[in-house]
Amino acid sequence: MTETSVRGNGTTVYDERGYAVASVAEAKRIAGEYLCDLDLGFAYGFGLPEVDDRYHIWRVPVISGESAVGEIAIDGRTSLVQESRSTEPEMLRSRHLSDAGKPMSTKNSGSGVIVRSELRNTVLRGDSESTLAELPAGSVDLVFTSPPYFNARPDYSEYAEYEDYLAKMGRVIGQCSRLLADGRFFVINISPVLLRRASRSQASRRIAVPFDLHSVIVKQGFDFIDDIIWEKPEGAGWATGRGRRFAADRNPLQYKAVPVTEYVLVYRKHTDRLIDWNIRKHHDQDAVARSKVSDDYEKTNIWRISPSSTKDHPAVFPVELAERVVQYYSFSGDVVLDPFAGIGTVAKACIDNDRRFVMAEVSDEYIGTMKRNLAKWGGSGDVHCINTDPINDGALF
């Protein structure tokens, strides 16, 4: 819990719990006094304190330079520092000393200020491995995508070997890493794929793509944050054919679970900075205030959303999924990139949520549909079209 949630009657959840420490500012003050008593105060700042509900303690991150070097735990009820749960003073001192003189980690961070990206709404036609290379480093605030499936549907994805597929994904994800601003998020919707058997005497093969892609993503400079399960309503997985044999015969060993989930894996571009830094140093604090997520947000890592389908593309994700990711991982006015944009579902979420979009797609057909969609969704004005004709709203209908 990070916020002092004010109730209708003006009290906070901390008041209701009888906490002596009832605000972030109070927690920082106590931590500051504690460090001063240890002769450590002059060298440190604090990140955003959070309450750990299990122990009723405030955890106050201790920052030296731009790095987190430990935390101070404060008993919420007594306001005393719990030394056994806090980072040892000697550890704080030695981490502070080793951090001093370290270079800042990114271009954007040199001044400690985050600069607004110059990118405007863009449609990029071509292989994103090469088209993304043309965009400036650090110019994107969020990546959300669902990559082509490894040979799942020959009509839009063909790779000779699985390793070729992973290597290609690694190169595109490497571009995403270069483009993302320091500490911002890379979110990918992915699921295992079923390779159908070639003949009745062969078994089908299921490939655990998310688990293999995980290490590819981490190698490109990302830290793992969350594994969100996108759960579809019962019945959604029947079309895959998986589980039908068992349903008929009920032989043990033949059991196969009908898949009704996909992953939404969340990563953050590696940085020593806390997320709090991205919020505090954002170039537009009004946008930060406007972007607060509404009360009905999804609290757990299971997101129940119906799948989408359209005759225009065999593998779209629902706009509701894109909306959640855009709302939870970016601010109003931010730039959101989809390197495998299909017919532009992420752009729809951006238009509806006041974000800028960069949509990269290799297929001429899907680029055409995306441009028609953008006109329909009211997002075609002033779109920068690269390797493709400008959107001409009048000619589209």
Ligand SMILES: C[S@@+](CC[C@H](N)C(=O)[O-])C[C@H]1O[C@@H](n2cnc3c(N)ncnc32)[C@H](O)[C@@H]1O
């Ligand atoms: C799973 S689909 C994405 C669909 C999208 N989320 C939507 O809702 O419209 C993956 C897309 O990646 C595109 N694609 C595959 N390889 C690509 C590449 N190298 N560069 C750009 N796009 C690519 C495919 O044409 C396909 O449209």
